[in-house]
Amino acid sequence: MDKIDLFERIVIDAYSVEIAFSGSGYEYPPMYLWREIGGEAVKAGWKKLLRGRDYVYPGIYLHIPFCASKCSFCQFFSRALKDRREIDVYLDYLDKEARLYKGIFGPFAWRTLYIGGGTPSLLSLRQLDRLFSGILYKYFNFSRCIQVAFESNPGSLDAKKLKLLKEYGVNRLTIGVQSMDEKVTSACGRAQKQEDVYRAFSQARNAGIEYISVDLMIGLPGQTSESIIDTHKRVYELKPDTVHFNAFFPSPPTQFVKSGGFLTERDIAHKNKLLCLAASLQDKKPIGNDEYGLPESDFAGRNIQLVDQIRHNSAYLGLGCSASSHINRCLRYMNTDDISGYYRALDKNTCPVFLGSRIDMRDEMIFYATANLRYKGISKKLFYQLFRRRIERVFARELEILEKMKKITVDKEYILSAMDSVYEYLAYSKYFYRDELLRKLQRIYRAGGPGSHQDYLRNFCSCR
Numbered sequence: 277m278d279k280i281d282l283f284e285r286i287v288i289d290a291y292s293v294e295i296a297f298s299g300s301g302y303e304y305p306p307m308y309l310w311r312e313i314g315g316e317a318v319k320a321g322w323k324k325l326l327r328g329r330d331y332v333y334p335g336i337y338l339h340i341p342f343c344a345s346k347c348s349f350c351q352f353f354s355r356a357l358k359d360r361r362e363i364d365v366y367l368d369y370l371d372k373e374a375r376l377y378k379g380i381f382g383p384f385a386w387r388t389l390y391i392g393g394g395t396p397s398l399l400s401l402r403q404l405d406r407l408f409s410g411i412l413y414k415y416f417n418f419s420r421c422i423q424v425a426f427e428s429n430p431g432s433l434d435a436k437k438l439k440l441l442k443e444y445g446v447n448r449l450t451i452g453v454q455s456m457d458e459k460v461t462s463a464c465g466r467a468q469k470q471e472d473v474y475r476a477f478s479q480a481r482n483a484g485i486e487y488i489s490v491d492l493m494i495g496l497p498g499q500t501s502e503s504i505i506d507t508h509k510r511v512y513e514l515k516p517d518t519v520h521f522n523a524f525f526p527s528p529p530t531q532f533v534k535s536g537g538f539l540t541e542r543d544i545a546h547k548n549k550l551l552c553l554a555a556s557l558q559d560k561k562p563i564g565n566d567e568y569g570l571p572e573s574d575f576a577g578r579n580i581q582l583v584d585q586i587r588h589n590s591a592y593l594g595l596g597c598s599a600s601s602h603i604n605r606c607l608r609y610m611n612t613d614d615i616s617g618y619y620r621a622l623d624k625n626t627c628p629v630f631l632g633s634r635i636d637m638r639d640e641m642i643f644y645a646t647a648n649l650r651y652k653g654i655s656k657k658l659f660y661q662l663f664r665r666r667i668e669r670v671f672a673r674e675l676e677i678l679e680k681m682k683k684i685t686v687d688k689e690y691i692l693s694a695m696d697s698v699y700e701y702l703a704y705s706k707y708f709y710r711d712e713l714l715r716k717l718q719r720i721y722r723a724g725g726p727g728s729h730q731d732y733l734r735n736f737c738s739c740r
């Protein structure tokens with residue numbers, strides 16, 4: 277079967293269900309095809325990469341998997357904290373994991389550090405102090421780091437913690453506000469008061485944190501146009517440097533889906549209407565996918581680690597439960613997402629890795645093309661700088677057909693997406709996939725049965 281027939285089949289399948297995706301949705305090879313891998317492969321991969329010095333803009337991502345309570349909409353790996361001492365134990369194991377890599381990375385200089393979760397701001401002053409000085413800054417070299425980003429939610433921030441974060445170099449703070457409507461947040465199981473947002477925001481400014489970004493959710497159960505307008509008005513009065521709005525995606529790991537929730541076509545239409553409304557309310561210019569910022573924060577105020585991953589195909593090391601990593605032309609992998617499994621692996625002094633996929637140059641180029649199409653578009657020049665190949669040659673067939681289908685536009689410098697929804701993106705970006713992978717996906721789509729993609733969708737996908 278010719279590639280175009282294969283592709284059309286996939287598109288039809290992709291449209292017949294709203295695709296549930298794990299992880300970021302632009303992972304290549306797709307995460308649901310990853311297989312178990314061993315810690316030795318990870319160590320060998322990093323050593324080889326460092327020897328060859330063939331990487332750009334390396335970053336460290338560290339995951340804190342605890343929250344005050346679990347919000348029903350949240351798709352990230354975290355659970356409600358039962359006892360503060362759980363964090364001390366987790367820090368013991370982060371220390372063990374960091375020590376495993378110490379011998380490999382030595383004085384290697386990292387460009388970015390991103391501490392995400394979960395809710396990193398849940399750590400006490402003492403625990404934050406230990407995380408930075410006893411683990412991160414002890415085992416890794418951040419002397420040339422240009423951004424230390426930290427995720428937080430308003431209820432767990434206070435002036436002393438913010439002062440300490442500033443002292444440890446945090447220069448980008450994300451405050452997860454989600455909504456200023458307490459009816460909406462409390463229906464999602466999130467105990468958040470409007471006063472917390474105002475207080476945390478002014479404390480962060482007073483502490484001198486350079487860039488403050490606010491996360492908002494669009495399309496949460498019970499959210500109305502009035503609620504969105506009110507939230508935007510209140511948030512913009514605070515003058516955050518960037519605002520990121522996330523369309524609620526009911527993916528398999530959310531409590532919403534686990535408890536049988538799904539979005540009807542009407543809900544999806546409502547969500548799309550709210551997204552358009554949110555975009556129209558921006559007094560800032562768009563600087564990326566659903567991200568709005570002040571002109572001066574175009575680059576420095578953004579999540580540079582993410583920009584590096586998408587625009588420069590950077591290497592990154594993930595630390596902590598469920599964190600994922602990328603070793604150029606070698607491996608994409610993730611740590612185990614089960615806290616006791618994470619502890620067990622480290623008790624045996626092995627890397628707590630779980631699933632992964634070997635990757636070569638072609639995989640990297642496919643990842644690069646699909647990930648950049650999701651954001652602003654593919655820069656031909658950057659593609660050449662990274663891979664020493666011209667994108668028009670590497671993906672001649674793919675680009676020709678996507679252009680004919682009017683899903684992309686090609687000019688002298690850029691290949692830009694003309695797809696009008698994330699679902700079109702999820703379907704048409706697959707055209708870059710290798711033929712054999714498309715065939716495999718097609719078999720999985722068609723076969724049904726346990727373990728198949730259909731089964732996965734049937735069990736987990738909440739969009740019906």
Ligand SMILES: C[S@@+](CC[C@H](N)C(=O)[O-])C[C@H]1O[C@@H](n2cnc3c(N)ncnc32)[C@H](O)[C@@H]1O
Pocket residue numbers: 343349350351352392393394395396427428429430451452453454491492493522523524525526527530
């Ligand atoms: C890892 S969470 C950390 C947020 C922080 N703990 C808080 O509660 O504000 C990062 C962001 O992902 C977004 N998010 C979480 N679940 C989502 C979902 N199912 N669909 C879309 N965005 C989601 C939220 O806006 C959230 O602020």
Ligand code: SF4
Pocket residue numbers: 342343344345346347350351352354393394395429452466
């Ligand atoms: S949104 Fe934040 S606080 Fe809520 S469960 Fe997710 S990570 Fe935790």
